[in-house]
Amino acid sequence: MKDSDEKEKKLRKDIGKAYGDYVKQFTPSPAYVSNGIKAFLVGGLICTAAFWLQKRLQDGGMSETDAGAFVTILLVVSAQLLTGLGVFDSLAKFAGAGVIVPITGFANSMVAPAIEYKKEGPVLGVGSKLFTVAGPVLVCGISAAVAVGLIYWMIGRIQGV
Amino acid sequence: MEGILNGLMDYVWAFVIGGGFCLIGQILMDATTLTAPRILVIFVVSGVILQAVGLYEPLVKLAGNGATVPLPGFGYNLAKGAMEGAEKGFLEAIMGPLKATSAGIAVAIAFGYVISLIFTPKSPKGN
Amino acid sequence: MMALKKIGSQSMLFPSGAWIRGRGTVVGKKEGSGPLGSCFDIVLQDDMYGEKSWEKAESKMLKDAMMKAVQRAGLEKENIDVMLSGDLLNQLMSSSFMARDMHIPFLGLYGACSTMTESLVLGSILIDGGFAENVLAGASSHFCTAERQFRLPVEHGNQRPPSAQWTATAAGAVVISGQPPGPGIPRIRAEAATIGRVIDAGIKDANQMGAAMAPAAVDTLLNHLQDTGRGIDYYDLVVSGDLGFIGREIVMDLLVDAGLPSAKVRERYDDCGTMLYTKDQDVHSGGSGCGCSASVFAGHLLQRMEQGELKKVLLMSTGAMLSVISPLQGESIPGIAHAISLEVE
The missing domain is CATH 3.40.47.40 (Stage V sporulation protein AD)
Structure with missing residues (x-):
């Protein structure tokens, strides 16, 4: 009984692989080159603009850390505002990863699900849906960073002794 | 003259490295079936790991915002906070990541909440 | 009994x-x-x-x-x-x-x-x-x-x-x-049906719905034709639900592979998902959803039958039986298709 179950599973896997290959010939591939160029240019522009702003703020006497924080805040706020206005999805449709990989994509990923769950209320609707996409990012990122901190702390202790 | 040229090169590096991260992201999106949340997680966690092994700091020195604005830069800041905290003690090592990124996270949550409450979602443009 | x-x-x-x-x-x-x-x-x-x-x-x-x-x-x-x-x-x-x-x-x-x-x-x-x-x-x-x-x-x-x-x-x-419409109104009759089996060809990509459902459509159609002893040209139109442009190509290829005459398949078979939109409406591979075959059938196909342009139609809506959590559990996308034959008397 168990044997035939295993066989069926294996057969299904083989069929899936063969059919997946067969299907590929009917599927147009994405426009790799033009998508890549657009993402590179738009992403590069956002970073360059952020760099320019950072320099201006530092010229005005701000510390590097503070200026960096302000740049981040500005990027987050503008991305979220554009999401609220319903413009960000059109931007992303054009630029793809060019606006998704910068911190703007993270900001968008919070507002986009939350705004759709307004009718479900401000607490369990918007309040919880802010984190449908951002939650995993924060959880994984912060956990990894805390682990790094602890490892560095332990190494420091061992070396200190 | 040399100063201006050096200043200009900073901008070029910011553009190239920032754009490069986006290009990698675009290839991941097009060539794999990874969904957006997974790609975001991969970028942030790889930033954490790269910084932990000392590879990300040089990139930030070179490209400035070109390396800090893309999501690996968020991971870099998290890890950097943790590593700097670790030098001060156990508690600081744990608080470090959030301390270093608190401005961005706090604004993203608070402003995102306000925006979500103010605006209504639009159905996609029919044409 | x-x-x-x-x-x-x-x-x-x-x-x-x-x-x-x-x-x-x-x-x-x-x-x-x-x-x-x-x-x-x-x-x-x-x-x-x-x-x-x-x-x-x-x-x-x-x-x-x-x-x-x-x-x-x-x-x-x-x-x-x-x-x-x-x-x-x-x-x-x-x-x-x-x-x-x-x-x-x-x-x-x-x-x-x-x-x-x-x-x-x-x-x-x-x-x-x-x-x-x-x-x-x-x-x-x-x-x-x-x-x-x-x-x-x-x-x-x-x-x-x-x-x-x-x-x-x-x-x-x-x-x-159960009562036919009054005199002067075209009489469209549901005449036969085939209930489909769930077929899973192992597609896992949620952006490949047409490919995931195509084998189910082919299975149901072949069984329908065999059960009723009909050829595909018995029908003026055999129309699947929402396979889209990619799924439609796959179905035609598989049907020809199964021994159906290629010219007849191309002539008689179509898909609601490819009919509802034009290509420049930015819908990529076409329409999907329950409403796709529902509206194309009730709005367009029945109208053509009333006007006498089509006499015999086989409607075959296709479904992807995935849930919100099944892809997260690593499951592939099972497909299903049911067929109903309609005739103008």
Whole structure:
């Protein structure tokens, strides 16, 4: 009984692989080159603009850390505002990863699900849906960073002794 | 003259490295079936790991915002906070990541909440 | 007792007679500006339909399609014995809340995007078996409700790959009756049906729905043809539900592979998902959702049958039986297809 179950599973896997290959010939591939160029240019522009702003703020006497924080805040706020206005999805449709990989994509990923769950209320609707996409990012990122901190702390202790 | 040229090169590096991260992201999106949340997680966690092994700091020195604005830069800041905290003690090592990124996270949550409450979602443009 | 109306392995005939008496359709703005726009009863200017949420809007669309079908049949709501309906939302939200307003005995159905044929088949069974005099059968889908349940939020910045399909904002309904329509009105009869099996070809990519469902459509069609002893050219049109451009190509290739004549397959077979939109409407591989085959069938195909352009049509709505959590558990996407044969007498 168990044997035939295993066989069926294996057969299904083989069929899936063969059919997946067969299907590929009917599927147009994405426009790799033009998508890549657009993402590179738009992403590069956002970073360059952020760099320019950072320099201006530092010229005005701000510390590097503070200026960096302000740049981040500005990027987050503008991305979220554009999401609220319903413009960000059109931007992303054009630029793809060019606006998704910068911190703007993270900001968008919070507002986009939350705004759709307004009718479900401000607490369990918007309040919880802010984190449908951002939650995993924060959880994984912060956990990894805390682990790094602890490892560095332990190494420091061992070396200190 | 040399100063201006050096200043200009900073901008070029910011553009190239920032754009490069986006290009990698675009290839991941097009060539794999990874969904957006997974790609975001991969970028942030790889930033954490790269910084932990000392590879990300040089990139930030070179490209400035070109390396800090893309999501690996968020991971870099998290890890950097943790590593700097670790030098001060156990508690600081744990608080470090959030301390270093608190401005961005706090604004993203608070402003995102306000925006979500103010605006209504639009159905996609029919044409 | 012997199953007298069953033929072959999974098909049935409706000898006592089940006639399509009325039909109603409501579609969104995008669908209304597509090539079939003029076929539909109501085209929305705003996909919210004056309601407070998209789910409520979908529910209202379904209700209006149902009422339109009853009205076209020349009946009253009170004449309907059973209402069969389904949609894509969890716990059939659109259908159940539509039924709350209708006060008609109601059976909710889930067959993913195959729901329209599922409700037509079951409705015809109820009529042919003499269990009901008039049955309302319908289905609906809404881009915004389905998208936020199954994929990512609408405002989320992402790019749709070329194989992605567009969930139709549409609702369609028909009245099936044991009494043929009066003189002078074309008599369209549900004549045979084939209930499909769930077929899983192992596709895991949620942006490859057409490819995931195509094997189920081929399986159902081949079994239908074998059970009834017919060739594909028995029908003027064999139309699948929402396989899209990619799925349609796969079906044609597989059918030819199974030994059906290539020219006839290309001539007689089409897909609702490729009919609802034009290519420049940015829908990539075409339409999908329960409302896709529901609205194309009730709005366009039945109209062509009434006008005498089509005599024999096999409608074969296709469904992808995935849940919100099944892809997260590493499961592939199972497909299903049911077929119903309609003839102008």
